[in-house]
Amino acid sequence: xxxxxxxxxxxxxxxxxxxxxxxxxxxxxxxxxxxxxxxxxxxxxxxxxxxxxxxxxxxxxxxxxxxxxxxxxxxxxxxxxxxxxxxxxxxxxxxxxxxxxxxxxxxxxxxxxxxxxxxxxxxxxxxxxxxxxxxxxxxxxxxxxxxxxxxxxxxxxxxxxxxxxxxxxxxxxxxxxxxxxxxxxxxxxxxxxxxxxxxxxxxxxxxxx
Numbered sequence: 001x002x003x004x005x006x007x008x009x010x011x012x013x014x015x016x017x018x019x020x021x022x023x024x025x026x027x028x029x030x031x032x033x034x035x036x037x038x039x040x041x042x043x044x045x046x047x048x049x050x051x052x053x054x055x056x057x058x059x060x061x062x063x064x065x066x067x068x069x070x071x072x073x074x075x076x077x078x079x080x081x082x083x084x085x086x087x088x089x090x091x092x093x094x095x096x097x098x099x100x101x102x103x104x105x106x107x108x109x110x111x112x113x114x115x116x117x118x119x120x121x122x123x124x125x126x127x128x129x130x131x132x133x134x135x136x137x138x139x140x141x142x143x144x145x146x147x148x149x150x151x152x153x154x155x156x157x158x159x160x161x162x163x164x165x166x167x168x169x170x171x172x173x174x175x176x177x178x179x180x181x182x183x184x185x186x187x188x189x190x191x192x193x194x195x196x197x198x199x200x201x202x203x204x205x206x207x208x209x
Contacts, residue, residue, distance in 0.1 A: 017054075017076040024189055025053060029060035030115055032146055032187040032202045037064055041204065043142045048109040050099050050133075051117030055081025055092065061113075062090040069109070071097040100128050103135035111142045116189060119147040119163040126174055134178045137207040143179065147171070149199045151186055171203055179205045 013022075024030075036042055037060070044066045049058040052070030054077055062068045062085075072078055075096045085092045097104070099117060112133055121129050133143060148165040168184055175181060182204040188197040 014074040014076055017074045017080065022053070024116055025056070026190055027054075027056065029057045030146070031190055032185075032200070033057050033113065033115060033144070034060065035187075036144060036202070036204075037061065042066070042113075042144065043111045046107075046109040047111045047113060048102070048105075048136060050102060050112060050114050051120075052081060052094065053077050053116075055084050055094060057113060057115055058092050058094070059085055059088050059090045062092045063088070066111075069093040069095070069105070069107075071095055071099070071102060071105075073098045100125060100132055102132050105136055108136055108138045109141065110138055111144065112137055113144045115144075115146040118145055119166055130174055130178070134207060134209050137209075139207060139209060141207045143203075143205045143207070145171075145203045145205070146187065146189065146200050147203075148189075149186060149201045151199055151201075165199075166201065168201065171201065175205055178207060178209045180208050181205045 042061065047058075047061050047066045047068045049061070049068060049070040052058050052072045055070055058068045058070035058081065070081060070092055071094075072081070073096065078094050078096045081092075081094045085094065099121070118126070118129070137143065148163055150165040150167045172181060185202040187200050187202045189200055190197055
C-alpha cells in the first residue's frame with residue numbers, strides 16, 4: 001500500500017502514541033498556555049484544541065471553566081486523552097479528526113489553540129489548514145499558536161525530517177488574509193525530562209472574517 005505523505009506522517013504519529021511516549025507529553029499543560037490563561041489571554045467560553053494529543057492542554061482549560069473540544073488525528077492519542085479526562089473529572093469533548101477537516105465540526109469557537117501542530121504541516125496543506133481555521137473561528141475570535149522559533153540554534157542538530165523552525169515573517173505571510181496578528185512572544189515547549197526545552201513563538205491573532 002502506498003501512503004500519501006500527509007497520511008504516512010499521521011500514521012507515524014499514531015504509532016508513536018501506541019508504542020511510545022512522544023516527548024511533548026508531560027502529563028500537564030504546557031507552561032506557555034498556563035501563563036496565557038493566567039493573564040486572561042484565552043477568550044471563551046468555547047475553545048477548540050487542534051492537535052490536542054493526550055489532552056493535557058484541553059483538560060487544563062476545562063478545569064478553568066472553558067467549554068473545550070479537542071481533536072487529534074491519532075485515535076490512540078484521543079483514547080489516552082479521554083482516559084485522562086475521566087480521571088481528572090474534566091468535561092472535555094475529544095474526537096479523532098484530521099486538522100485539515102475541522103470544518104466538518106459545523107461549529108465555531110471563541111478561541112482556537114494550536115500548540116505544536118502548524119510546524120508539522122507542510123506544503124500546500126499549510127494554506128488548507130489556515131483556511132480551515134477560519135471556518136471554525138467566530139468573527140473576532142482568537143487563535144493562540146505555538147510553533148518552533150528561529151531564534152535559537154538547537155534545531156540544527158536534529159534530522160532533516162524534523163519540523164523546521166519558523167520566523168515571524170513566515171507566520172505573518174501564512175496568516176496575512178483573514179487574521180490580524182496581535183503579538184508574538186518567545187517561549188518554549190517543555191518536553192519530557194530526557195529532552196531540552198524547544199524555543200518557540202507563541203502567537204496571538206484575531207479572526208477578521
